[in-house]
Amino acid sequence: MENYYKLVEKLANQAGGHYRLSTALIKRIRQLVKGLSSFRSEPVNPVNAAFEEYLSGRLQIIEKPEELTEGKKK
Numbered sequence: 001m002e003n004y005y006k007l008v009e010k011l012a013n014q015a016g017g018h019y020r021l022s023t024a025l026i027k028r029i030r031q032l033v034k035g036l037s038s039f040r041s042e043p044v045n046p047v048n049a050a051f052e053e054y055l056s057g058r059l060q061i062i063e064k065p066e067e068l069t070e071g072k073k074k
Helices: 002-015 018-034 046-056 065-073
Strands: none
């Protein structure tokens, strides 16, 4: 179980925080539930699929243009 927490911390750091990580994963999970393309042909748990896509680099968090400009203003 401790390894799981370390993994989540590592992913959160890569994503720019826990909130950004959870938001990105939730968006992808919703897409998978609605039936938008998965990288697999067989049915899978959408939560596991989203985590696996993020871990493998197929799902990336990209900053929106307004987030980039707001960060420079501050």
